[in-house]
Amino acid sequence: MVERFPYGKAPFWLLTLALISSLLLVATRQRAAVDRPDISLATFAVQHYAAYKRVLPEFERLHHVKVGLQLVDARALQTRLQNAMLAHAAVPDVVEIGDGSIGYFTRGPLKDIGFLDLTDRIQEGGYRDRIVASRFSKWESRGRLFAVPHDVHPVMLVYRADLLEAAGLRAEDLDTWDAFAAAGRRVLKDLDGDGVTDRYMIDLPSGGGFGLTVLLLQRGVGLFSKTGEVTFNEPRTVDTIVWYLHQVRGAARIATECGWGQPLAKAMNDGVALFYIAPDWRTNLFQTDVPGLAGKLKIMPLPAWEKGGRRTSTWGGTGLAITKQSPHPELAWELAKFLYFTPSELSKRFASTGVLPPFRDAWQLPEFQAPSAFYSGQRLGAEFARLAPDTPPVWDSPYSATAESKLGEAYLRAAEHFDSHGDDGLREVIQRELGVAEAYVRRIIERNGLGGPRE
Amino acid sequence: MSARVSTPKQYYRGLAPWLLLAPYIAVTCVFTLYPLANAAVLAFYQTNGPASRAFVGIDNFRFLLSDPVFYRALGNTTVFALCSVFIQLPLSLGLSLLLNSGNDRWKSFFRLVLFSPNLVGQIFVGILFGVLFTPRYGLINRFLQALTGWGLEQQWLGDPALVMPAIVLTALWVYVGFNMIYFLAALQSVDKSLEEAARIDGANRFQVFWNVTLPAMRHVVLFVVITSVIGSFQLFELPLALLPTSNGHGPDNAGLTVVGYLYDVGFNAGDLGLGSAVGWVVALIITVVSVLQLRLAGGGEDE
Numbered sequence: 001m002v003e004r005f006p007y008g009k010a011p012f013w014l015l016t017l018a019l020i021s022s023l024l025l026v027a028t029r030q031r032a033a034v035d036r037p038d039i040s041l042a043t044f045a046v047q048h049y050a051a052y053k054r055v056l057p058e059f060e061r062l063h064h065v066k067v068g069l070q071l072v073d074a075r076a077l078q079t080r081l082q083n084a085m086l087a088h089a090a091v092p093d094v095v096e097i098g099d100g101s102i103g104y105f106t107r108g109p110l111k112d113i114g115f116l117d118l119t120d121r122i123q124e125g126g127y128r129d130r131i132v133a134s135r136f137s138k139w140e141s142r143g144r145l146f147a148v149p150h151d152v153h154p155v156m157l158v159y160r161a162d163l164l165e166a167a168g169l170r171a172e173d174l175d176t177w178d179a180f181a182a183a184g185r186r187v188l189k190d191l192d193g194d195g196v197t198d199r200y201m202i203d204l205p206s207g208g209g210f211g212l213t214v215l216l217l218q219r220g221v222g223l224f225s226k227t228g229e230v231t232f233n234e235p236r237t238v239d240t241i242v243w244y245l246h247q248v249r250g251a252a253r254i255a256t257e258c259g260w261g262q263p264l265a266k267a268m269n270d271g272v273a274l275f276y277i278a279p280d281w282r283t284n285l286f287q288t289d290v291p292g293l294a295g296k297l298k299i300m301p302l303p304a305w306e307k308g309g310r311r312t313s314t315w316g317g318t319g320l321a322i323t324k325q326s327p328h329p330e331l332a333w334e335l336a337k338f339l340y341f342t343p344s345e346l347s348k349r350f351a352s353t354g355v356l357p358p359f360r361d362a363w364q365l366p367e368f369q370a371p372s373a374f375y376s377g378q379r380l381g382a383e384f385a386r387l388a389p390d391t392p393p394v395w396d397s398p399y400s401a402t403a404e405s406k407l408g409e410a411y412l413r414a415a416e417h418f419d420s421h422g423d424d425g426l427r428e429v430i431q432r433e434l435g436v437a438e439a440y441v442r443r444i445i446e447r448n449g450l451g452g453p454r455e
Numbered sequence: 456m457s458a459r460v461s462t463p464k465q466y467y468r469g470l471a472p473w474l475l476l477a478p479y480i481a482v483t484c485v486f487t488l489y490p491l492a493n494a495a496v497l498a499f500y501q502t503n504g505p506a507s508r509a510f511v512g513i514d515n516f517r518f519l520l521s522d523p524v525f526y527r528a529l530g531n532t533t534v535f536a537l538c539s540v541f542i543q544l545p546l547s548l549g550l551s552l553l554l555n556s557g558n559d560r561w562k563s564f565f566r567l568v569l570f571s572p573n574l575v576g577q578i579f580v581g582i583l584f585g586v587l588f589t590p591r592y593g594l595i596n597r598f599l600q601a602l603t604g605w606g607l608e609q610q611w612l613g614d615p616a617l618v619m620p621a622i623v624l625t626a627l628w629v630y631v632g633f634n635m636i637y638f639l640a641a642l643q644s645v646d647k648s649l650e651e652a653a654r655i656d657g658a659n660r661f662q663v664f665w666n667v668t669l670p671a672m673r674h675v676v677l678f679v680v681i682t683s684v685i686g687s688f689q690l691f692e693l694p695l696a697l698l699p700t701s702n703g704h705g706p707d708n709a710g711l712t713v714v715g716y717l718y719d720v721g722f723n724a725g726d727l728g729l730g731s732a733v734g735w736v737v738a739l740i741i742t743v744v745s746v747l748q749l750r751l752a753g754g755g756e757d758e
Contacts, residue, residue, distance in 0.1 A: 006467040011475060082722060107725045108503040196600075196607050207613045207706045256591075257613065260700075263589045272591065401723055405524075405704060412615060412707045440523075447518060448503060 037068030039331050042081075042092040044074035045318065047284075047353040048150075055345050059338045065331065074098050081105075085114040085323075093326035094335055097147060099138070099317045103398040106141035107448075115146040115321040116329055122148070127341060132358040137226070137393035139319040147319030148340050149358045151280070154387040155214055155313040158278040158286060161298040161376060163199075163271050171300045177215075180303045181247055184254030187274060197256075203264075203273040204255035206248040208411040210315060211255075213404075214277055216240050217392045218313035219305055223403040224395045228445070232407050233438040238430045241411055245418045245426070265289040277302075279315040280384050284354030287374045294374045301387060312387040314394060356384045402444050406437035498731040508728065515732035525733070527708045528716040529740075531619060535712070536687035538623045539630070540680055546631050547679075551638035552664070566639065569632035577629065581696020584625040588612055588697075612698055618709035622694055629693075630686075634679050641675035642668065677752045681745050688741050689714055713737050 005012040041056075043049050049071040056067050070092065072080065078101050084091045085105075091114075097105075106113055122128050122145055128136075135149035164171065167187050174180045184201030191198040204211035216222075219236045248255045258267035258276070267273060268290045278286070283299065290297075301311035320340060322332040339345065343362040350356065351367045362368065368381030397403070410433035417429040498515055500508045519525050550569060554562050572580065587594045588611035599606030611621045645668050653663045669676070691714040695703035702719070704711045711719075713733065721730020 007471040007474070011471065014475070079722065082725075086727075104723065104725050108507040112507055195604075205613065206610060209700065256608065257610065258591075259589055262586075263592045266592055398725065401702070401719070405701075405708065408701075409707050447501070447514075 038065040039094065039326075039328050039335060040068040040070065040092040041094040041096075041335065042070040042072055042077060043096040044072055044077045044098060045096065046071065047355075048096060048318070048349075051349045051352055052339065055339070055348070059335060062338075063331065063334060067335065078104075088325075091323045091325050093328060093332045094320060094322055096150065096318050096320050100396065100400055102139055102141075102147060102319065102321075103396045103400050105321075106146060106396075107398040110142060110144060113141070113146060114324050116324055116326075116332075117144045117146065118148060118322070118333075119143075119145045121333060125337070125341075127359075130341075130360055132360070132388050132391065134314075134391050134393040135317070135358040137395050138317050139321075140226075140395070147321040148336055150318040150320060150340065150355075151316075152356050152358045152384070152388045152391055153279040153281060153314050153316050154356065154384050154391050155218070155277060155279045155315050156283075156299045156301055156383065156387065157202075157275045157303075158283060158297055158299050158375075159275045160268070160271055160293070160296060162296045163274050167274070171298065174300070174303050176307060176309075177243065177303045177305055181243075181254055184247070185252065188254065199271060200256040200273045201254035202247070202275040203258040203267070203277070204244075204248050205257045206253075206255070206415075207257075208244070208408055208415075211248070211277065212240070212244055212411060214313045214315050215244065217394065218302055218310055220310070220392055222392070222394055223400055223407065224397040226393075226395050228395075228397055230403060230438050230441050230445075232403065233434040237407075237434060238427055241414055241430050242423075242426060245415060249415060249418055250422075261289075268293060277315070280354055280356045280380070281316065283375070283380060287354075295376055297374065298376050299378055299380065299383060301383075310390055310392070312390055314391045317394070350381060354380065356381065356388060358388070398448075399441055399445055403437075403441045406440050407434075410434050410437040494731040494734055497728050498735055500728040502727040503725065511728070515729045516736070518729065519732055519736060524708060524711070525713075525716055528711045528713045531708075531710065532688055532690060532712045534619055535623060535626070535690055536684050539626070539683045539687045542623065543627055543630055544634060544676075544679060544683060546627065547634035548638050548676075550631065551635045551642055554635070554639055555642045566636070569635055571632070572629045573633045577692040578696045580625060580629050581693050584621070584628070585612065585697050585699070588621055613706055615705070615707040615709040618698070618705040622690075622697060622710055625693060625697060626690075630683075634683065637675055637679050638672065641672040645671040673752070677748070681748055684744055684748065685741055688737060688744075691715055691718065713740075 002009055002012050041052065043052065049069065052069055056069060059065075060067055077095070078097070081091060081095060081097075082104060083089075105115060110117075122131075122136075131149065132152050135152055136145060139145055139147035139149060159171065161171075169183050169187070174183055180201070187199060187201045188197055189199040190196060216232070216237060219240055221232060221234065221236050221240070223230070223232050225231045247253055248257075256267075256273055258264045258273055268276065268286070269292060276282075276286075278299065286293070286297065302313060304311055320336050322329055322336065326332050340357070341359055341361075343359070343365060346357045346359060346362040347365040347367040350362070351370075356363075356368075363381070363385045368385060369379055370381065371377045372380050410430065413433045414426065414430045418426055497508075499510060499512060501511045501515065502508045554565055554569075588596070590596055590608050590610055590613075593611075595611070596606050596609055599609065609617070611617045649667050649671070650663050653667045658666065690712045691703070694705065694710040694712060694715060697703075698705045698710045701710075702723070703715045704719075714737070717730050717733040717737065720733060721727050
């Protein structure tokens with residue numbers, strides 16, 4: 001047979017191999033089709049994946065369906081979802097998206113957004129009043145809701161209680177940022193006499209980053225308003241940058257940057273900084289990363305900017321969206337409700353992840369009131385829940401990344417000025433740079449000729 | 456004039472090459488030519504989200520050429536490319552000269568040692584150097600502190616002035632060994648009798664290298680310079696892994712490259728039209744730079 005093939009032996013075997021692999025592909029696809037779940041859920045968070053894996057069999061039993069659960073890295077999930085939507089390829093029915101992702105998907109006309117509009121479902125289900133109000137902001141565009149908030153992420157301070165006591169300070173006295181900064185100057189210490197400070201008051205990035213964002217949000221300054229207007233160029237931003245620069249730069253600074261992961265764990269163990277900015281998710285990470293500090297750490301609300309002011313902020317967030325392409329939107333909504341609005345499941349998840357859900361009904365359950373041995377017997381759930389209603393709203397925009405980057409540039413220009421000239425003309429430089437940053441973001445927004453948040 | 460009559464066997468034999476090439480041609484058309492043509496068209500549109508597009512003429516190019524962030528990215532990339540050519544390649548050449556003159560037994564060992572950073576991906580290298588550059592606990596900071604009494608708290612990746620040096624240093628570790636292999640191969644193919652003749656004529660080691668060895672390696676040097684410049688203009692993963700909290704931008708966009716800018720506008724901001732325009736501008740820059748290099752090097756032809 002090979003000899004009679006008109007193109008010769010090699011092409012015969014090449015074609016045979018191609019035929020066999022095609023048949024194998026078809027066969028495995030048919031097998032995959034048999035095993036295909038009725039509905040698929042993709043998440044990027046390992047903790048969520050573990051928690052969902054545990055509870056999904058109950059949902060499958062209740063609804064007589066099979067749920068396919070996928071864990072995909074955050075960046076990969078975002079990119080694949082974008083590309084799949086661009087190419088009209090298959091997408092998961094339900095997907096968890098991270099902080100800062102929704103802006104991409106809500107660009108353009110409302111009708112083109114690839115997620116189901118959940119506004120009416122939330123309203124009709126009576127969920128709007130049972131969820132922390134500020135948490136809807138992140139997932140809204142032009143007044144419509146495209147994802148259900150998974151969390152609140154109120155921010156507190158985690159501190160080395162043992163070292164604070166040794167320094168003769170009391171957390172209760174640090175109720176304003178000015179009092180905190182004044183106390184911080186007394187904490188600075190060169191422990192080994194090598195001329196390098198080994199103990200600081202707080203872990204804050206000198207380049208702004210999360211520290212500046214969290215503090216600005218605490219003051220109620222976000223990047224955008226509900227209607228998509230640029231909002232960061234205002235007097236409170238100037239005040240915050242001036243204050244921040246004095247704490248993170250120069251000889252009298254009270255802050256150092258401890259980084260992430262292992263360097264942060266080592267710094268915490270060494271007591272390089274006494275205080276660490278900690279949303280709920282980070283308190284849980286600390287339990288894993290610095291187990292040796294069990295019983296030595298405590299939490300406290302953020303100091304206020306003025307007496308009686310807001311004692312918290314927010315950092316991060318996840319939302320659950322249902323894709324428009326889903327052939328089972330009702331089942332997807334049932335899954336969303338099961339995962340996000342079932343108090344008993346939420347309390348179990350809080351026990352394993354430390355993340356406070358925005359669904360208030362769950363907060364009274366025992367898991368949220370349990371004392372934490374790691375945090376010196378404090379009731380983390382109750383503490384975060386007490387602050388949760390006061391978390392500031394954060395309106396996302398397709399231009400959030402640009403605005404964040406430009407605000408960072410304005411901050412760094414101010415930092416350069418502060419490093420060389422101190423306070424002389426600092427406010428004027430900040431105001432000028434914020435103006436430049438705002439003008440750039442406006443220019444980018446105005447390029448949008450296709451409609452979007454300001455259509 | 457009589458028509459040529461071919462037998463079925465001859466007919467099929469004439470068709471065979473085309474049939475065998477068909478999968479390659481189809482794949483090239485679908486995955487190379489079509490995207491290329493589509494990108495050319497897309498560069499004249501503004502895209503907004505997954506489904507909307509509007510014709511904007513040359514507005515994407517106009518915006519690009521007036522965007523300070525693009526110039527920042529272009530400047531960073533150019534600095535990186537210059538460092539590749541004027542720091543990385545001389546180092547590679549120096550190492551290859553050392554290895555070429557060394558003991559044969561150790562030659563293979565050092566060749567492997569110097570090449571081995573290439574066996575790991577850029578993402579791994581970025582993560583690794585991210586740890587090495589960590590203030591207070593990073594190996595580089597500790598080393599500097601022990602050596603000079605300065606540098607323990609230095610923010611390599613947080614200080615705009617130090618971000619590019621950090622990226623260049625990281626790239627050196629990866630690519631010096633890689634380019635060294637090319638130079639080593641070229642050195643080993645240089646006609647030894649020419650070098651010997653130059654030595655007999657009284658040339659010292661530098662004169663032999665400059666007047667005999669280097670001209671003999673000219674084609675390889677030109678190839679390495681051009682590929683290094685092209686590679687530098689395509690830099691993307693390394694800053695992304697080294698500066699993960701700022702999406703590879705670094706403070707004040709000090710680590711932003713042109714491909715990083717392209718990714719940002721195309722995939723983070725969702726304007727694939729502007730992203731395509733960036734792609735074409737970058738392709739044009741690379742082409743111009745490569746042609747210039749070829750011209751300056753005499754077209755790469757033997758004299």
